[in-house]
Amino acid sequence: MRTFIISFFTIVFCSVFLGCKTGKHLTSDNHTQIIVHDKLIPVFRPADSASIRALLECDSNGRVVLSWLDMAQSENACLRFKLDSMGNLMADFKVPSDTVYIPGKDSTVIKEKVKTVEVEKELTAWQRFCIVFTVIAIIFIVLFVGFKFRSILNFFR
Structure with missing residues (x-):
């Protein structure tokens, strides 16, 4: 009977003092979040130019005659030149848009402090x-x- 009582108290002692354990403490860290956006990046093209030099003369009938013509234009410029028999001079100069948009990525780093709540x-x-x-x-x-x-x-x- 004595061994039964001793073993019973030993089991009760172990179950009371060893049955529970403390919980872990929660810690909060700073979290970093990276957000990547797709966006268009403007790239400016250099200015284009064109020039016309011409010598216009009148003939014996009173009409305007083009004696010589010198046209200089850059690679991206489109120059059109027209002279009719009545002496009307028409020049047209076209340039594509000055800004080109290239797709790119933009990243934003956000550091936020997380508040930890124990439940x-x-x-x-x-x-x-x-x-x-x-x-x-x-x-x-x-x-x-x-x-x-x-x-x-x-x-x-």
Whole structure:
């Protein structure tokens, strides 16, 4: 009987003091988030130019005659030149758009501090059962020790 009581108290002692463990402390770190956007990057093209030099003369009939013509233009410019028999001079100079848009990527780095909130974890059914069983076992142990202590005191009287 004595070995039963010693083993019973050993099991109860181990279950009471070794059954629970402390929770881990939560730590918060600074989180870095990188956001990448697709965007169009403007690239400016150099200015284009063109020039016309011409010598216009009148002939014996009173008409305008083009004696010589010199046209200089850059690679991207489109120059049109027209002289009619009545002496009207028409020059047209076309240039494509000065800005070219090239697709690119833009990244933004956002550092944000995360606030950590500790929340109590819900107990599982097994954990609730163990808590209730331990409380009932401790009550029975206290009653058992009380009755044994009372019987020992009555024995010495």
